[in-house]
Amino acid sequence: MDTRKVQITGKSTYVVTLPKKWATRSKLEAGSHISIYYQEDGSLLLKPPGVKSSNKTKKIKFNKELEHIKRDLVGLYIISDHQTIEISGNDIPAAARREIKDLCHRLVGLEMVEGDEKKIVIKNFLDTEDFTIEKGLKRMSSLVYLMLDELASAFEENDKELCNHIISRDDDLDRMFLLVSKQHVERLNLKKPSKHDKQTLVESFYYRLAANDIERIGDHISKISLHFSYISLPQEVLAILVDLCRECQSLFMDSTEALRQSDSDIANNVMGREDIFNKMLISAAQLPTEESIELIIDSFSRIKDYASNIAESAIDLSQL
CATH class of the missing domain: 1.20.58.220 (Phosphate transport system protein phou homolog 2; domain 2)
Structure with a gap:
C-alpha cells in the first residue's frame, strides 16, 4: 500500500500525487482524464483512461462431461463479465447442443448464437442497468x-x-x-x-x-x-x-x-x-x-x- 500526503493549493484545492509506477503503467500524461468513483465506505476508486468493461471471450474445451460444462457455464454467468463464451470440440453431439441451448434460456441475458459439431458460441446480452x-x-x-x-x-x-x-x-x-x-x-x-x-x-x-x-x-x-x-x-x-x-x-x-x-x-x-x-x-x-x-x-x-x-x-x- 502506498501513502500520500495531502497538499492544499489556493484556498480550497486539495492535491494528492499519484504513484509513479501506476501512472507509467497506465500510460498517463499531462492532460489525461482519470475517472473517480465514490465508494460507500468513503474510499475512492480511480480508473485511468482506456479502462473499459471487459469484452473478452472465454474459451472452453468440450473435453469433459456435459454436466460439468453446464456447471462451468452457470459459474461463468454469475462470476465473470465475459461477453462471449466459446465451446469448441471435435464432435459436439446435437443432444449436448440442445441441452446447452436450454440452459442459456434459463440464464437471463445469455443466448446461443451459433452451434455446430465444432463450436458453440454464446453471447451475453444482459443489461443490468435498470435491475436491482x-x-x-x-x-x-x-x-x-x-x-x-x-x-x-x-x-x-x-x-x-x-x-x-x-x-x-x-x-x-x-x-x-x-x-x-x-x-x-x-x-x-x-x-x-x-x-x-x-x-x-x-x-x-x-x-x-x-x-x-x-x-x-x-x-x-x-x-x-x-x-x-x-x-x-x-x-x-x-x-x-x-x-x-x-x-x-x-x-x-x-x-x-x-x-x-x-x-x-x-x-x-x-x-x-x-x-x-x-x-x-x-x-x-x-x-x-x-x-x-x-x-x-x-x-x-x-x-x-x-x-x-x-x-x-x-x-x-x-x-x-
Missing part, C-alpha cells in the same frame, strides 16, 4: 407467494394437474436467483451499481442470503407438488395440509416484509410463531393415511426454517 437486487428479491418473493397459493388450491380442489404448473414456476425462480447472485457479485467487484440501486454492500449481502433461502423454499414447494401428484389423500388430511400451506405463506410473506422494512418487530413475530407451527406439523404427521405424507411434512418444516432465516436477517439489518 431489491427488485429481484421482490420478484422472487412474488413467485413463491404464488406457488404457495397454488399449492393450497391444489390441496383444496385435489387438483393434480395444478402441480405441474407449480413446478414450472420453480424454473422462473431459479432464473431470478442466479440474476440476483450475479448482481451481488458485481457489487462486490466494486463495479458501478445501477443508478437505481440504493443498497449498501451490507444490505446487498443480506438480500443475497435471503435470495438463497427463497430459492430453497421454491425447491421444497416443487418437491411437495411432485409428491402430491403421485398420491391420493382423504379430504380431512387435505384440509390440514391447506392450513399448513396457508400458515407457511403467512410466515414467508411476513419475513420478507420484515427484511424489506428492516423491521425487527415483524421478524420477531415470525420467529415467535414457530412453536405453534411445529405443533401443527406434529398433528399432521400423526394423521392416519394409507399414503405417506412424511416428505410433505418435512418440506413444510424446511420452509418454516428458511422463513425464520429471512427473519433473522431482517433483525440483523435493523441494527444498522
